[in-house]
Amino acid sequence: RVDGVMMCGVCPVLLLLVLVHVTALMLEERTSKLVWLSGYSSQEGYNLTARTYRSMNASVLREDTVLYPAIKKTELLQGIGAHHRHGEGLMMLVMNPTTLQLTFKQVFPLNQMWGYHLDLVWQVEHLQQGSVVAFIVSGTGTVGLRDATKTMSLLGSVMAQHLSQTAHWIWIFVKGGKTILETMVPIYKCPVYGHAPLHLASIINQQFSSKLEMERWNYCQTQEALGSFCNEDKPSPVRIQTSTLHNSSLLDNIPVIITAGTRVQYLYETLSTLFAAPGLRHNNLEVILGNSSPQTTRLLNLMGIRWRSVTLHGEGNAMLFQYYRKVYHYVSKTYPNAPAVIFMDEDVQISPDFFSYMNQVIPFLLEDDTLYCVTAYAALFSPNLYNRVNTVRRGTTQVNWGYAITPSFIEEALRIWPTILDGNIYDAWLVEMVSDGRECIFPDLSRTRHFGVGLNAVGMEVERFYMPMDLVKECGITLTNLDKIPIQNWTSHISESLKEAEVLNVNPCDDGVFANLRKGSYVLPYYLAIEEDGMYYLNSYMIIGECLGFWALSESGWHEGVTKVSITAGIDVYFIGVPESDYSHFLKPNATVWNYLQLPLEKRNKVTIQSRNFYSNITEKIFDKIRRNSYVADLCFDVFATT
Numbered sequence: 001r002v003d004g005v006m007m008c009g010v011c012p013v014l015l016l017l018v019l020v021h022v023t024a025l026m027l028e029e030r031t032s033k034l035v036w037l038s039g040y041s042s043q044e045g046y047n048l049t050a051r052t053y054r055s056m057n058a059s060v061l062r063e064d065t066v067l068y069p070a071i072k073k074t075e076l077l078q079g080i081g082a083h084h085r086h087g088e089g090l091m092m093l094v095m096n097p098t099t100l101q102l103t104f105k106q107v108f109p110l111n112q113m114w115g116y117h118l119d120l121v122w123q124v125e126h127l128q129q130g131s132v133v134a135f136i137v138s139g140t141g142t143v144g145l146r147d148a149t150k151t152m153s154l155l156g157s158v159m160a161q162h163l164s165q166t167a168h169w170i171w172i173f174v175k176g177g178k179t180i181l182e183t184m185v186p187i188y189k190c191p192v193y194g195h196a197p198l199h200l201a202s203i204i205n206q207q208f209s210s211k212l213e214m215e216r217w218n219y220c221q222t223q224e225a226l227g228s229f230c231n232e233d234k235p236s237p238v239r240i241q242t243s244t245l246h247n248s249s250l251l252d253n254i255p256v257i258i259t260a261g262t263r264v265q266y267l268y269e270t271l272s273t274l275f276a277a278p279g280l281r282h283n284n285l286e287v288i289l290g291n292s293s294p295q296t297t298r299l300l301n302l303m304g305i306r307w308r309s310v311t312l313h314g315e316g317n318a319m320l321f322q323y324y325r326k327v328y329h330y331v332s333k334t335y336p337n338a339p340a341v342i343f344m345d346e347d348v349q350i351s352p353d354f355f356s357y358m359n360q361v362i363p364f365l366l367e368d369d370t371l372y373c374v375t376a377y378a379a380l381f382s383p384n385l386y387n388r389v390n391t392v393r394r395g396t397t398q399v400n401w402g403y404a405i406t407p408s409f410i411e412e413a414l415r416i417w418p419t420i421l422d423g424n425i426y427d428a429w430l431v432e433m434v435s436d437g438r439e440c441i442f443p444d445l446s447r448t449r450h451f452g453v454g455l456n457a458v459g460m461e462v463e464r465f466y467m468p469m470d471l472v473k474e475c476g477i478t479l480t481n482l483d484k485i486p487i488q489n490w491t492s493h494i495s496e497s498l499k500e501a502e503v504l505n506v507n508p509c510d511d512g513v514f515a516n517l518r519k520g521s522y523v524l525p526y527y528l529a530i531e532e533d534g535m536y537y538l539n540s541y542m543i544i545g546e547c548l549g550f551w552a553l554s555e556s557g558w559h560e561g562v563t564k565v566s567i568t569a570g571i572d573v574y575f576i577g578v579p580e581s582d583y584s585h586f587l588k589p590n591a592t593v594w595n596y597l598q599l600p601l602e603k604r605n606k607v608t609i610q611s612r613n614f615y616s617n618i619t620e621k622i623f624d625k626i627r628r629n630s631y632v633a634d635l636c637f638d639v640f641a642t643t
Helices: 012-026 116-125 148-154 211-220 249-253 264-275 294-303 316-334 354-367 407-416 426-434 459-466 487-500 539-548 601-611 613-627 631-641
Strands: 033-041 046-055 061-071 089-095 102-108 132-138 168-174 179-185 192-199 256-260 285-290 306-310 341-345 348-350 371-375 392-395 403-405 439-443 448-450 520-530 562-568 571-579
Touching: 033 132, 033 168, 033 179, 046 089, 046 132, 089 116, 102 116, 116 148, 116 459, 168 192, 179 192, 211 294, 249 354, 256 264, 256 316, 264 294, 264 341, 264 348, 285 294, 285 316, 294 306, 306 316, 316 407, 316 426, 341 348, 354 371, 354 403, 354 439, 407 426, 448 459, 487 520, 487 562, 487 571, 520 539, 539 571, 539 601, 601 613
Parallel strands: 256 285, 256 341, 285 306, 371 439, 520 571
Antiparallel strands: 033 046, 033 192, 046 061, 089 102, 089 132, 132 168, 168 179, 341 403, 348 448, 371 403, 392 439, 562 571
């Protein structure tokens, strides 16, 4: 150990980098309060402490107080392999630069390679300029950094792009400012310890135009990752004014319910984008909290938003299942005469066209008893496909994110909703147990994006399906095919399209197999049956979805076993599940039905590889970096090349 930095097989330049940061700071003579930050990263966990000193002169330091107690090493519970150790990953701690009060703390499970780096980048981008940020690896926490290293490099990290998959790493810096400390060891078994001084920022006398602005400023001293709400140069309004949506009187009596918890950063993003969508009636908005926190309720009070909380029991999906039951119960008692109710989760970005869209589709929900919901989420979106901004569909789907249902449907659900703690996921349960074959209206191009990571939104799904979702960016889009939405019209529309379509006998996973077709409509039959347990046999359908990039892990988005995708503006392909689809009779008896499991072994292996392209392309990049054991040498070269 040299100058408090544990070295374990690290090139001397790493030590040099640490000492440069420390020495440069120690040469400054100031009379402000001095803080020593100490970090520890190992396979056992992490540790961060802060002690304050007062600078008497350049050579004498007197300890004043422990600013906050040491954060104990994370207890890593042994599970099935390293991926299941609780608390493992990359810990981010954010501190107020004046008081060093902890304003944000979260562990990102970057011991896993999928998706969580997107949440990390989102959180970092929403931090305030000038905040003190600490990243410390707990156990394993760099495998899933991936493209987040680019963001970190732009923020000043020297080592982020050179970390091995087993590195222990400490990086403490000021966002928008300088690095205070950065050190690492590339070997998993070797811990790393580093410490460095930081002079706290001086308290600046603030002038406020109102008491509300002062309350907002005080709140932002204790809370992080709220983006523009806490931007001291150009903050967003505390209380956002809504814009009018013409010819939308239907929305006057429709409540907008936000379901939320303690993730205040996500909640503000949802609320700010919701307020930016013309058509919101502020007096119709209410937030229902489960597991509320003072930070959440304080934000809602500042923004002037009505809220109430419900008591929760249990944990995980069992708790969430009962939370939504209580939300539905409250809504049914509070808004029994509303024509419909709009629901939104706390981690959803809203399109400016959201209320315009709802204003056009809710009337069909009120008139058509074969529908149970309208949702603003595009159930069949894929960045690889053509998505029309001005059309909608109807089909089997969960309510997803940003939806409207009627009070009568809420009553139906409550009559059979179990009160015991079980592991049901509420929106899947609504489809399976309450919808009774009814469908939902959903758009081709989404009016909501689910950006949050949570209990059921795991990294791989977030990266593959949720975050790539395109949003309609304009307001006032006129939906042009609403005349087809009534069930009789929709059935006729699908039937006529299938009659005119050309039947294909191709491998749906081959490159360019659809894009090279001439303009027109096509049908590709695939094998779909019902298994003994009553569930659909989806193997072939899931492979098709993986190859084209749309969600096919369930029947979400199809209509009676028919899924339509648009390859380009002029090429539509209808996938029909045979024999279960009611539309199978449109096919000739000798039509070839694509069945993944019935393919010859060589072709099946080829299709399997093709269906995994999205994942294999990413994993190959990761493994290529793992195989290239030259992290330290690359780092040393980059440092000297720029000096």
